[in-house]
Amino acid sequence: MPTFRSASQAAATGTSFTASKPAGTVQGDLLIAFHSADSGSASELGTPTGGASWLLLVSRDEGSSSILTRIWYKYAGAAEPATYGFTQPSIADGAVGIVAVSDAAVPVVTQPSGSVSSVTVPTPSGTPQSAGDLEVRWIGARGANATLSSTPPATYTERVDIQSRTYTIGSMATKQVANSSPTGVQNFTLSTSGGTPTFAHGFTINIAAGSTSITLTETAAAADALAVSAGVQLRDTVTAIDALTAQASVGLAETVTAVDALTVQVSTTLTDTATATDSIRTGMPIGLAETAAAVDALTARAAVGLTETVTAVDALTVTVQVALTETVVSADALAGARVQDITAVLGAPKRGWSAGTSSAARATGAPTRRWSAGPPHT
Numbered sequence: 001m002p003t004f005r006s007a008s009q010a011a012a013t014g015t016s017f018t019a020s021k022p023a024g025t026v027q028g029d030l031l032i033a034f035h036s037a038d039s040g041s042a043s044e045l046g047t048p049t050g051g052a053s054w055l056l057l058v059s060r061d062e063g064s065s066s067i068l069t070r071i072w073y074k075y076a077g078a079a080e081p082a083t084y085g086f087t088q089p090s091i092a093d094g095a096v097g098i099v100a101v102s103d104a105a106v107p108v109v110t111q112p113s114g115s116v117s118s119v120t121v122p123t124p125s126g127t128p129q130s131a132g133d134l135e136v137r138w139i140g141a142r143g144a145n146a147t148l149s150s151t152p153p154a155t156y157t158e159r160v161d162i163q164s165r166t167y168t169i170g171s172m173a174t175k176q177v178a179n180s181s182p183t184g185v186q187n188f189t190l191s192t193s194g195g196t197p198t199f200a201h202g203f204t205i206n207i208a209a210g211s212t213s214i215t216l217t218e219t220a221a222a223a224d225a226l227a228v229s230a231g232v233q234l235r236d237t238v239t240a241i242d243a244l245t246a247q248a249s250v251g252l253a254e255t256v257t258a259v260d261a262l263t264v265q266v267s268t269t270l271t272d273t274a275t276a277t278d279s280i281r282t283g284m285p286i287g288l289a290e291t292a293a294a295v296d297a298l299t300a301r302a303a304v305g306l307t308e309t310v311t312a313v314d315a316l317t318v319t320v321q322v323a324l325t326e327t328v329v330s331a332d333a334l335a336g337a338r339v340q341d342i343t344a345v346l347g348a349p350k351r352g353w354s355a356g357t358s359s360a361a362r363a364t365g366a367p368t369r370r371w372s373a374g375p376p377h378t
Helices: 342-346 359-364
Strands: 003-013 016-020 030-037 055-061 068-075 083-087 093-102 108-110 120-123 134-142 147-151 157-163 168-176 186-193 199-207 214-218 222-226 232-236 240-246 252-254 258-264 267-272 277-279 287-290 295-300 303-308 312-318 323-326 330-335 338-341
Touching: 003 016, 003 157, 003 168, 016 093, 030 083, 030 134, 030 168, 030 199, 055 199, 068 134, 068 199, 083 093, 093 134, 093 157, 120 134, 120 199, 134 186, 147 157, 147 168, 168 186, 186 199
Parallel strands: 093 168, 214 232, 222 240, 267 303, 277 295, 295 312
Antiparallel strands: 003 093, 016 083, 030 068, 030 093, 055 068, 108 199, 120 186, 134 168, 134 199, 147 186, 157 168, 287 330, 330 338
């Protein structure tokens, strides 16, 4: 859910001034900057400077020497500065408000239909995407030698209220909405000392929750390519190569070196603790002796969980569920869909068997002769 973090404000006359970064801003927070001024044109309100690049959301002016506003946004980068720079015409008085919001999607703005000359300044109705959206409302007003202060709409919380000398005022208020119904026109009320505002206009911004359907964290090497149907959060702390194409969730853990290609629909488990070569085709028992380096080839049509603690290449394709356990030296017999140690399958050696007794002899119970180092007995 989008959550208000903090806001900052600044006002000045002249070409340039700065506004502080909202307190507590962290990387990934949505930042929205509002800049209203009373002279020149909106195009003369320069893009804010500092940190990650700002994107223009809306630009509006009501005519020369009236009221003009530009709104920008960005997502905070890893190294945001303590202040941001703003520019405007040299004779302008300007007011700036910046808000920081966590877990936020790209903001959607609703503009006014025009300006008013009144102490009641409307902001247009907004349409939330869902319950819990954050609504931000902003007004800019031009006073003529009038000291102004603002009261926000009922049920809204004031975040900014600042004026440059006795001219431009900017005011911001926020509210977490209860549902997705239109929020209606909401009015700010200006208190004045010295006269009525000559021009004023208001804006409404809706902020929905950010999309976070996948989170990938890797502590070794990485380049990540994810094909997903919703938003992605990707965090890499060093480097890696992961390609995930899946219709359901896939868990991938790498602790040393690995290349994993997963195209899956359901579930198989592969564990390698030493090295081995296994080539498995179900339907007949097979005895496998393994003492060195491992390549496991399984073919599966079920969900796949793959964990590797040393270097491995695994290609998975199976028609039945297979459990494979390998230690260091082992003999494995696969019948149908289960794999066990050969001793567990065929039983312990019987009397009369030598270490070289064949699996077939042991299965039938018949002893097998052995030849000594010399010539055979006649």
